[in-house]
Each structure stands twice: as structure tokens, then as C-alpha cells.
Amino acid sequence: MIRMSQSFIRTLREDPADAEVASHKLLVRAGYIRRSAAGVYTWLPLGLKVLRKVEAIVREEQDAIGGNEILFSALQPRAPYEATGRWEEYGPNLFRLQDRRQDDYLLAPTHEEMFTLVVKDLFNSYKDLPVMLYQVQTKYRDEARPRGGLLRVREFVMKDAYSFDVADAGLDASYEKQRAAYQRTFDRLGLPTVICKADAGAMGGSRSEEFLHPTPIGEDTFVLSEGGFAANVEAVTTLAPAPLSEAEIAQLPAMHLEETPGASTIAALTDFSNQAFPGKGPVAESGEWTRYEMLKHLVYMLTYPDGTAEPLVIAIPGDREVDEKRLEVAVAPATAVPFTEEDFAKHPVLTKGFIGPEGLGLESFSKIRYLVDPRVVPGTSWVAGAGKKDMHVYDLVFGRDFTADGTIEAAEVRDGDPAPDGSGPLRLTRGMEMGHIFQLGRKYAEALELKVLDENGKAVTPTMGSYGIGVTRAVAAIAERFCDDKGLVWPRQVAPVDVHVVAASKDPAVFAEAERISAELEARGLEVLYDDRPKASPGVKFKDSELLGIPTAVVIGRSFADGVLELRDRASGEVTETTPEAIVEQVLAAVRS
Template sequence: MRISRLVTRTLRDDPPEAETASHRLMLRAGLIQQVAAGIYAYLPLAWRSLRKVEQIVREEMDAAGSQELRMPALQPMELWEQTGRAAAFGDNMFSLEDRRGRPLALAPTHEEVVTNIVKGNVQSYRDLPVILYQMQTKFRDEPRPRAGLVRVREFTMKDAYSFDAGDAGLDASYQAMAQAYRNVFRRCSIPVVMAEADSGAIGGKDSHEFLLPTDTGEDTVITCPSCGYAANAEKASGVYPDQPIPEPLPLEEVSTPGMKTIASLCEFLGVDEAQTLKAVFYAADGEVVFVTIRGDLDVNEIKLKNALHCNELRLAEDEEIASAGLVAGSASAIGITNVRRVADPSISSGGNFVVGANKNDTHYRNANYPRDFVADLVTDIALTKPGHLCAQCSTPLTATRGVEVGHIFKLGTFFSETLGAYFLDSEGEQQPITMGCYGIGVSRILAAAIEQNHDDRGIIFPAPIAPYDVHLVALNMADEAVAEAAVDLYDRLWAAGIEVLFDDRTDAAAGVKFNDADLIGLPVRLVVSPRNLRQSAVEMRGRTSEEAEMVAVDDVVEAVRGTLQPA
């Protein structure tokens, strides 16, 4: 491809809306163009890279025994209502009606449709196992699109679905997919952490995320530097500092004028946060829920949502709190009976706690569970933090920011039972098919690879996913010898199977061409110039090399091929 014909435009300055390195560089290098919030066009350079990412994913999925198919993005909403996931996805799902008023969904994922496909094609245990996958556009109405291709409303995803005759088969399929994912990310030069994760609206029991560690990531990964435990903060479990359990003292009311926060209360009374219990009010599907947790801990809202089995969870509004007869800033579960009460087990770690007295500017000292208050549900809802101890080896945990690039789930039999996908086992008995699902954000891989591979000059494309192998720069194209030599080299490289982006512009200065080459970041740069040709040579430089080398014109093809070969 000649740059003079390429549909793209590089930018000298950083776009003001860019939040991350990948977003900034993809806009500057002319890889993507924003159409609307969270909606991007992939320009030719990005599209070539995406096709290479897709091919790597396809090769690894095929090697793992999967079969590719294609399912519709447009789906009947009744399928989603049948599984209850229309409510689970809520406003994140794009919905519409056809001309006859029938509700439809733009699919964020394809469990329902693929289950029906297998239902119509699998009858016996002899037909299993099966793994089906596709490369497809997905739609999610993200409330806050950000960071270029990291959080968007339309994106390319590889989604796969396994169908097995039982849990043992699912375990085997799950491990095969996990290894395929490791292979994909290794080939794309993306170092990932495989971390335990929450299943969210997808459902299922076990799930793992593959995360690229980066300071600009949306997710927090809790890791153990000793035993290797890793989990998304939404899922992570740790051991928080325990507190001694003192001899219970009588409940005592104290005046706390203006003390509405744990920090101000502790300073006023001269106590540690761990000697208090905080009250947090949530609305779970519209119902006010009273949550109690030790004052030095925070509520993990994902754990709480899972414990409550609700579709929507949010902090309660002031009006909702008041209508439930609760006093914000001075509340406790003592004497509360008219709302659902949920507590973390930390309420039993310690004692003689400071809690609200359910009237303004007043608290109690020496509150103890269950002597003074009770809960309808006591379950782990605490957010694990760095410094908490690993539950497996007692080493202090650490935290890393990351971007999710893949997610795998053990779905079990929920979808097959709900949608009637059964098989006959070896005894002739009907059994529900056991399922798993496996997603890779193909377009997000491109952003993650750039996030991981760049410097202050621009992108450093990993060779397997670079849009082209070589950036050929011709200096002074008006010189007939330069033009002839550059075109000849361009043709010879393509004939040898080496993909070339040829900067043949006649109106661009040498500095502009070199800056664009560094910005786009192809693996190898070749320079044809009058000075080089006087030596019958071409200048060759790897994108990460500090020094260039002179290569004889006749040896360039072999030299480039050697540079592109993996180490």
C-alpha cells in the first residue's frame, strides 16, 4: 500500500479527548475515527491489524477443537426474557421493535441463540462434546464509554460456547479454552494475569478474567506475590485484620453533634475505625436494604448484589432512606425491623462497637452482635484490599490495575434447562447439557497490545499483528533513481510475501516521514535515499533498535525476513 493512496491522516498533537496511551496513539496514527460516543470506525491500518488478531484467535480456537459459525446480532427479545437476562442486562442492552411491534435485541452475547442451535442438533451423548465459536459484532449501551476501544458500545468479540455431557467434560473444555487464550495473548505480545472473577449477567459458577496489567485499567486485580493467587477485586477473598473480642459492656448512648462520617466520629470519640460499625443503605430492585459492616472495611457491591440475587443494586437515595424511617449518619441495625438487614461477618470480629443510635447527633458505645441487633443475612460482602492477608498462604495481598481482554465462564446447566437443551445419556436417560462460555475482546486486544507496546515516539506493533511488516520510506521521490529503486524494492518485498507500507509522498519532508514511521510503529523501517543508493545500500532499522544498519540492495529481502522471524 502506498501512503499517497492510504485513507488515513496522522496527527502531530495529542487529541484532547484521549485518556490512555492506546487511545491517544490510535487517533494520532490514524487507526480509528470516532463516529459517536463509544462508536468507532476502524480505518484501513486498524482493520488490517484486527484481521490478523482474528486469525490468531481463529487458529488457536481451531487447534483446541472448536468449530466456527456465525449467529445473528439481531435476536428476539422473548429469548432473553425466557432466561431472565433481559432484566439482568437492563439498560446495557440495546432494544428495538420491528415494523410489527415485535421486540428485538442487539445481542451483547449469544448464549440463548447458541443453546437453541445445539438443542436442534445434539441428541445423544455421542454428539458431545461440542465447542462452537464466532467472530461477531456485539452491542452494549455502556453508560460511560471511555479509553478508545477499551470501553465502547459496539465492538468485535470472539465468543465461544462449550457443550458437554457433565462437569468432568466441562472442566476439560474450560482448561482447553484457558490454554488457547494464553496462546492467543502470548502471540499478540500481551502479558496477562488470569484472575478469578465474578460471572455478572452472564451467569454461571466459576469464571476467570485475563487482564493486562496497566495503570490506566478499569479493573483492580488482587494478587498474592507468594502463592500466585489472583482475583478481580469484585471476586477476591482475603483475611482482614482480626480484632480481639472484649468482655461485653453495657450499651451507652453518647452525644455526637455533627458527626456524620466514620472518620469524623472516630476522631471525636478517640477510637479506631475497626471499633465502629458503619451503616450503608442500598436499593435492591427498588427495595431498601440496610447493610452493616465493620468501620475499617468497605462493601463489595458485586458480592452484595450476588447475595441479594437482585438485578439492580445502587446506593439508596435520601428520599428512600427517609421514607424507610432511617437516619443517615446516625443509623444502626439496633431496633430496625421494617427493612431487610444484611451484615458482613466482620460484625463479630471485635466487640463493644460504636454504632448509630437511630437519632440525629447520637451514637451508642458498646454495641455487640447478636446481643443488641440481628441481621436477616450474614454473608461475606467485604471488599478485599491490599494489605489483607491471602486466604491460602497468609501473605499480604497486593493490587494491580488492569484491562480485561478475555473472560471464561462455567455456565453449568442453567441455559440448557431453561431452554430445553437435553441429550440422552448412555442409559437412555435425558440429561441437561453442561455449558461453558468464553469471550475475547478482539478489538480490545488491539488496544491492549498498543497500551503495552509503545514509547514516546509512537506505537511499537508486535510483528504478528502489525498492519504491515515494513515501512518503506523514499526520500526525494523526485529523484528518478530513488523512485525506481524504491518501487523495485516495494515490488520485490511483496513478491516475497512481506507486506509493505510505502511512503511515496512527494510533498512530505524527511522529518515528517520519519515521525510518521515511528508513530505508526511497524516492525521494520527501510529508507531509500540518494546518499544510500550511492553506496548501493538501503538503511534498515527495527522499530525498537537504537541504531540503523546499511544493507546491500540485493540483500534487503533476506535481511528483512530474518528480522521478522520470531526469536
């Protein structure tokens, strides 16, 4: 039994100044967490209980699929991370430090390397595999912008699991096991999730899916179609129109150069086109020009992990913007930064505002890599910069008048875009990433030389899967989903305690009865929070009870003199009058319902 008079539970009347989202405000106000530095929180007694319950659910589902729990230190040496290239790749997100001998260490943001090494250390035969290992452990990432209380922090608890299989089919089986375990885990946590195709890109594997919990405060954008397609925006592929045949292309009007004074933006070019060439545009009947066909050319400087840099020109339909995150994934492991004035000065072949494809015979070849949106297929007709100031080319046909070095998925995805699998229009939704499962393949095993002997005594490299759940973030997501204007409304399975007993009177008989009920409930196996504060008013106690959000409350108040108690359900707000004789069984029934 937790007696509030002796506990370290303090509620606050004011929202924390830096709080924007409900979970942050309420977890701090209800005394579940407390900030100790930017993105670093202290778990207070009730918060810690919620965290442990969430961890227990995660752990049970990992154990149920044969997971072996182990525990790594957060402090790890540089060498393994150097071997996989991640010491550098993590950039400023990694907390790095040196020990007294000036040896380099890091605070691990994730432990792929260490899991790979411990398997290498102890296993050597195909007979040892498959194996599933996991840990529930404190991780560190030096986030540039910690925010939202527990939503994005620099220290957090994560469950990370890794599967090791000899064959690809084994990896598929391990992956499916985890996928099912994740579904059960989030179900039990009360968090609906959508399984989204995620970009596997930089991780080097094949299958990759994120468990996104739809919520307006989510930092991820994902798309859903009515037919069931779901993907992270970064993983959406564009449904390209069918290309025209050579015969069809031959019938299209020839390209022509036009003077377009001052039309250095898509908007200006569209307006100009409608004024200078009214009725000649592609819109059926009206002949209007739209932004779509004004092929937008953008120039970026790419920088690769080894430090080399290279410019890149991309072309997308003029009615769309580049989605920075999609671009980031498309060019990974390089990073892309828009060309600066200085960059343009160094590349005079690129005439800002009038860049177009090369090979039109109008300018010298730049040899700069050139990628186009997947909608730019043979036979599509565009207006584009002619590479000279105040000049554009019209009726420019891809496959006839220009080509590219490839396509790029960098244009934004929009509500209503068609799903790539033909399952209908996409709906854009905000979500919070709760889990991520992906097939790492042999990247880490190769980098760290993990091998086992197969049936024939030949050394083979196992294939790995990686499976993560953000435990700290799950606490935030649950708090965010289960709350109202009065406070938190914990689902039973993660509530810090089962029942809140409130002595709401100054009458000693009320305290005696509250004590009796609390003790009896505890003897029956429930966790009890007992508000035994002698001087707090009933009003203060009720407000705190709502703020703390324990699912069931027993109120012993003024009407106890008439033999009446109250059973309160936090979620429904329902208040049931009952008797001292019946209360214990009723609470048990409610908790076990």
C-alpha cells in the same frame, strides 16, 4: 504492496480532542481508526489489517482445541432472550428495535441463547457431545459512557465460544482447554495477563476467571498476592478473624450506652471517643480509639428484577468505605441505591447518623434485613449507633449483644489486606479485562429446554461453558502497550504489514531502487508498505514511519548514491547501514527472527 501515494492512509499531526489514552490518540493520528459516532469506529486500511491479524490468532487457538467456527447474525429476535430473562436484565445496555411488523428484535450483546438453540436444533444425543462452538462476530452494547477510543465502545468484535458437555467433569475438561488456549492466545498477542478469580454470581455458574492485562488505564481493579492469589476485587473474600468462644466472650466488658452529642459521622465519633473516654480504646498500650471499631451502618434500597423493593442495612468497620462494585455483585440480581431523605422519612425507625443493630432493647424492631462485614465475628467488640439521636453503644459484642441475618462482601479491599488463601498481603492493581471464561452450568440449557438423550435413552440437560475474548479491545491493549512518544510500535505478529519501505529523496534512482526492493520483498512473501509519495519530504516520511509503527523499515535516501541503505528497527530504534545487495536477506532475517 500498498503504495502510500494511492492508498487511503492519512496521518494527522494533532491528537483528537476527545482522546486521553495513548492508544486512542495514536490509532487515530496514525490513521488506523476514525470515529463515526459516540463509541462507534470505522476501521481504516491499516487498522483493519491489525484487527484481522488479531482475529486470526484468536481463531487459530480456537481451532487448535477443536472449536467449530459458526457465525450468528447480530440481529436476533426477542423470544430466546425473553426466555432467559435477559431481554429485561440487560436494561439500557441493550439496543432494541422493531421490524416493519412491529416484532421485537435486539442487537445481540452476546449469544448464549442462540448457541444453545442451534445445538438444540441439530443435536439430540449424548454421542454428539462434547462440542465446542465459537464465532468471531460484531456485537453491540449501548454503553452509557463509551471512552478511550477502542477501549469501551458500542460496537465491537468479540470471539465468543461455548462448550456443551453432558457431565460436569466434561465441562471441567472443556474449561481447562479454553483456559490453556487463552493463555496461548494472549502470549501470542504480546499481552501479559493475570488469571483472576472472578465473581460468577449473576451468571449462575461455578468457576469463573478473568484474564486481566495489568495496565494503569485499566477499568478493573484486581488484587495479587506474592503467594500467587489473583482475583477481581469483586471476587475477593474477606479473611475473617477467628471467633471467640462463649467462655472468652463471657469475660468481655458489658455493653454500655453513652451520650454522643453530634457524633453522627465516623470521624466525629472517633474524635469524641478519644476525648470522652481517653485510654479506653482497643489500641494496645495507648488505649486509643480508631475508626475501625466504629461500626458503620449504611442503608440501601434494593430493587429486584421483578420490580419489588426492599431496604437493607449493612454494617462495616468504620475505617472502610463501601465498594460500589462489590456491593453490586453481593446484592445481584438486585440493584442497590443508597437511602434517600424520602426513604428515611418513610422509615422513622432508622435514625440517620445513629443507626445500630437491633435487639438492643432501645428501639422497636424494624424487621429490615441486616448484613454485616465478615470481620464482624462472634466476640468482636464494636461501637455503634444506639438507634437514637446522639446516643451510641460501646463494647457491643457480636454474638452476645447483637446478631445479623448474614454477612456481606461490600467493604472496599485495600492494599495490604490479607489474601483469603493466606498467601500474603494483597496488592491492588489496575487491569483491563481481555478475556473471561466461566462455567455457565445448566442455566441457559434449562431456560431454553436443551436436552439430549443419555446412554439409557433418558433426556438430560447438558452443561455449558462460556468463553469470551474482546478482539477490538485487544487491538487497543496492544497499541497501548507497544508505543512510545513517537508513535505505535507493533509487535510483528499483529503489525499491519511486515516492512515499511521509505523512498527518502527526490532522486528518481532512489524511487527505482525502493520499487525494486519493495517488489522483491513482496515476491519473497512479505507484506510491504511502500512510501512512494513523490512530494513528501524525508522528514515527513520518517515521522510518519515512526507514527505508523511498522516493526522494520528500509530507508533509501541520500546516501544511496554511495551505495548505502538503512535498515531501521522500530522497537529498538537501531539503525543499521547496509547495501542494496544485502538488504532483502536482512529484512527477511529480521521479519523471521
